Amino acid sequence: MRPLFLLSVLSLACLSSLAHxxxxxxxxxxxxxxDIRGPISIEVESGKEQSLLLRGDQKFLSGVITEVVNGELKISMKDKDIKKTEGDPRIIITMPTLRKLIAEGAGEKILTKLNGPRVDISYKGAGRLAADGQVDWLRLKAQGVGEVDTKALLAKNVDVNFEGIGSVKVYSSGELNAVVRGMGELTYYGKPKIVHKSVAGIGSVNAAK
Known part of the structure; x- marks a missing residue:
C-alpha cells in the first residue's frame, strides 16, 4: 500500500502544480x-521569430514588468519577493538573435541555439546559467556563487572574467582570455590555440580532461 500511497501523493502534487x-x-x-533583474527563471531560444511568454501563477504573471528600451528587453518584478508563488514560474523567449544578456538574481537562465558574430553575457547571482549554440566571439562576465556552463556554446574566441566561488565552463577553439578572482574554478574546452590566463586568489583556470 505504501508505494501506491506515495504515487497518489506525487500525482496530486503534480496536478496541483499544473492547476496553478x-x-x-x-x-x-x-x-x-x-536585461533581467530578480529571482526569475528564463529560457531563451535564438533563431526563431520573436515571442514572449510568461508561465506561472497569477501572482507571478501580474508581478512581472516587461518593457523594451532601445532594443533591450528589461524584465523585473514589482514585488522583489516571489518565493510564495506556486509551481515553477518562468519566462520563455524566442528571438532571431540574442546579442547581449544581463542577468542579476537567483533562478535558472537557459540560452539555446545562440548564433551570430558575438554575444555578451553578464551574470551575477546564485543560480545556474547554461548556453549552447555557435558564435565567433563570446564575452562572459560572471559573479557570484552559482554555476555557469557554456561549454556547449561553441565559440572561436572567448573573453571571460570570473569573480566568485562557483564554477564556469567555456568552449574556445581560437583564443581564450581568462581572468579569475576569488575561489572559483574555470574549466575550458575546445583546445584553444592561444590561452592567456590571470588568477588572483585561490581560484583556477584549467583545460578539461
Missing part, C-alpha cells in the same frame, strides 16, 4: 538584448 500554472503572451517592440 497559467500562461500569458505579451507583445513588445523588437529587441536583441535582455
Amino acid at each position: 500554472a497559467d500562461e500569458q503572451t505579451r507583445t513588445v517592440a523588437a529587441f536583441n538584448a535582455i
Whole structure:
C-alpha cells in the first residue's frame, strides 16, 4: 500500500502544480538584448521569430514588468519577493538573435541555439546559467556563487572574467582570455590555440580532461 500511497501523493502534487500554472503572451517592440533583474527563471531560444511568454501563477504573471528600451528587453518584478508563488514560474523567449544578456538574481537562465558574430553575457547571482549554440566571439562576465556552463556554446574566441566561488565552463577553439578572482574554478574546452590566463586568489583556470 505504501508505494501506491506515495504515487497518489506525487500525482496530486503534480496536478496541483499544473492547476496553478497559467500562461500569458505579451507583445513588445523588437529587441536583441535582455536585461533581467530578480529571482526569475528564463529560457531563451535564438533563431526563431520573436515571442514572449510568461508561465506561472497569477501572482507571478501580474508581478512581472516587461518593457523594451532601445532594443533591450528589461524584465523585473514589482514585488522583489516571489518565493510564495506556486509551481515553477518562468519566462520563455524566442528571438532571431540574442546579442547581449544581463542577468542579476537567483533562478535558472537557459540560452539555446545562440548564433551570430558575438554575444555578451553578464551574470551575477546564485543560480545556474547554461548556453549552447555557435558564435565567433563570446564575452562572459560572471559573479557570484552559482554555476555557469557554456561549454556547449561553441565559440572561436572567448573573453571571460570570473569573480566568485562557483564554477564556469567555456568552449574556445581560437583564443581564450581568462581572468579569475576569488575561489572559483574555470574549466575550458575546445583546445584553444592561444590561452592567456590571470588568477588572483585561490581560484583556477584549467583545460578539461
